[in-house]
Amino acid sequence: xxxxxxDQLIEYNPDAVGTxxxxxxxxxxxxxxxLHDVGIAISYDRHHRHSYDMVVNAxxxxxxxxxxxxxxxxxxxxxxxxxxxxxxxFRMLGxxxxxxxxxxxxxxxxxxxxDRAHMQDVLDVRVTPTSRGTIFDAVxxxxxxxxxxxxxxxxxxxxxxxxxxxxxxxTPQKDAxxxxxxxxEVEVLA
Numbered sequence: 001x002x003x004x005x006x007d008q009l010i011e012y013n014p015d016a017v018g019t020x021x022x023x024x025x026x027x028x029x030x031x032x033x034x035l036h037d038v039g040i041a042i043s044y045d046r047h048h049r050h051s052y053d054m055v056v057n058a059x060x061x062x063x064x065x066x067x068x069x070x071x072x073x074x075x076x077x078x079x080x081x082x083x084x085x086x087x088x089x090f091r092m093l094g095x096x097x098x099x100x101x102x103x104x105x106x107x108x109x110x111x112x113x114x115d116r117a118h119m120q121d122v123l124d125v126r127v128t129p130t131s132r133g134t135i136f137d138a139v140x141x142x143x144x145x146x147x148x149x150x151x152x153x154x155x156x157x158x159x160x161x162x163x164x165x166x167x168x169x170x171t172p173q174k175d176a177x178x179x180x181x182x183x184x185e186v187e188v189l190a
Contacts, residue, residue, distance in 0.1 A: 001125050002033045002111035005136070008127035009107070009162075019096075020103035028067060029104045032074035036108065037118075039075070052076035052089065069093060070101055077105040078112050082157035106158030110166065113151030114138055122147055123173055133165030134158075143170045 006029055010021045032055075039050025056072035063071070073090055077083050083090050083102050093101060114122045114136070121144045126137040136151065138144055148168045155166035 001114050001122060002029055002108050004125050005107050005111055005127055006104075012127075012129050016103075020100050024067075025100055025104060028070050028074070029107060031063075032071045032078075032104070032108060033111065035071065036075045036078040036112065048076055048079045051078075056089075066097070070097055070104075073101045074104055074108055077101070077157070078108050079154070082106075082109070082160070102157065102161045106155075106161040109154040109156075110136060110151050110158050113154040114144070114147050116144075116147045116150035126171075129164065133167050134162065135167045135169060137169050137171050139171050139173050141173050143172075 003026065006021075006026055010016060013021060035055055036051055037047065038054050039047035039052070042050040042054075052072045052075050055075050056068060058068070060068055060071075069089070069092065073083065073093065076087075076089065083098065083105055085091050085098075090098060090101065111125075114125060121142075122138045122140050124139040126139065128135045128137065138148060138151075140147075148170065151168050152166065155168075158164075159166050
């Protein structure tokens, strides 16, 4: 969902390529989207901070120190409060990277909210900027009320970074049956 939001925002903001909308940013957003909840392995409480520590201290071949710091900050700010210059890890970044982290964090937080329960209830998201704000249209089989509430709550950083109000709506997916329910107990085959 984060990449869908990113790609659609680029369509509407071609000038963003010079700031937050370049290929490297997309790649870092994708990696952070995969890693942002890794801190849950330590504890759910403060898992965003644990995710930061785990990413920043991981051996991630193919990434520069700067890229690792950016990914770690994205993981750090995916929940609770957004980026702040009161936090040393954010202050250490240059001005351009702080702007990048703020924009990508805004996107990641909205996407994370749209998948609040991590059940992939939201199949797609359509982004439409209007004169009154940015509309996020969540496509799902049934209305994902909890996800829409969570996305709205987490849209604060997006609204600040993109200087727009965020609205969340739902469009039913009608062309295929809903996926089968996941059984409560799954037998693991060795």
